[in-house]
Amino acid sequence: MKNENLYNYILGIADNSLILGQRLGELTGHGPSLETDIACTNISLDLFGQVRSYFQYAGKIAGDGRSEDDIAMLRKEREYKNVLLVEQPNTNFAYTMARQFLFDAYHLAFLKELQKSTDLTLTAIANKCIKEVSYHERFSSDWVRRLGDGTAESKSKMQEAINDLWVYTDELFHQTEADKAVVSEGIGVDVTRLKELYYKYVTEVLTEANLEVPDTNYFQKGGKQGIHTEHLGYILAELQYMQRAYPNMEW
Template identity: 85%
Template sequence: MKNKNLYNYILGIADNSLILGQRLGELCGHGPTLETDIACTNVSLDLFGQVRSYFQYAAKIADDGRTEDDIAMLRKEREYLNVLLVEQPNTNFAYTIGRQFLFDVYHLAFLTELEKSKDLTLSAIAKKSIKEVRYHERFSSDWVKRLGDGTEESKTKMQEAINDLWTYTDELFHQTEADKAMVKEGIGVDVTKLKEDYYENVSELLEESTLEVPESKYFQKGGKKGIHTEHMGYLLAELQYMQRAYPNMEW
């Protein structure tokens, strides 16, 4: 493959949205209210739409006969490069919202910078996606405030979710070799420069929600290198079932 770094860079971006979209899709028909159920499903569909654009580009770069579907559905667990945060399960609605919020704040900042990429395809995808992600961030932020500053039970559950998910946030700002190569070429985003503003924005919203900002400095990583939590295998079993059970299936 001529441009392996660009290919891996695209996978790193797209896999975050793919896996998070799959997690949100699990909630379809199980949301706390019909309106919220539909909203979560729409966010999931937005993410899958973005993923399709990324994987179409990745397939073009790979130029090895694979389609966007092959890249999305037929890789092994270690070949997925998403951060650990997005693969965490829907323990309860507070966890779903906490996971979404912690990713959305990062995602919005990331796409704002990706719009400036010298790669015109990535820049165009970012420009199209950022409109959707602004809504995602507003939706998840509003729910964090609603649950955090709500009943005693909702506050407790929201705080527990943030405390547990906090350990996965630092990985968002780790750079892979592909990341570093793309930053050098003016194509990729230097995520290390997003870290300070990210934690400031997240902390401000948590305080507004009458929630405590976790003080833990222990963080987990590995997803960007294909080393995932125990949840990933179960998620992929469901995501990949149809493609593996019925190879080359067409609608």
């Protein structure tokens, strides 16, 4: 492959949205209210739309005839490069919103920097995606505040969700070898520079929600290297079913 680092870098970005979109899609028809249900489904569709743009570009870079569907559906579990955070289950609505917020805060900051990429295709994708992700972040941060500063039960559930998901946040700022290579070329985003502002902003939101910021130095990692939790296998079994049951099918 001519530019394997760029290909793997794009997969690292797109797989986050792919897996998170699939997680949100599981909630279609199961939201706590009709409005919220539709909002979560629309966010899922936004993420899948972003994924298509990334995978179409990845297919061109691969240059081996693979389509966006092939890249999305026909890889093995260890070939997915998403962070562990996005594959965590929809335990309850608080978990769903906490997971969404912890990713959205990062995703928005990331896209702002990706707009500065010397790769014009990635810049164009970032310019399109940032409008959607700005809404995603407003939606999820608002729910964190509402649940955290709501009833005793909603506060307890949101605090539990933040505590449990916090250990997956540090991985957002780890760099793979592909990341380092494209950053040195002015194409990629140096995510290590986003870390301080990320935690500062997340802390502000949690404080506004009357929630405690978890105090831990222990973090989980491995997703970017293809080492995932047990949850991803179940996600892929559902995601890939149609393509594997009916090979080469097209809509």
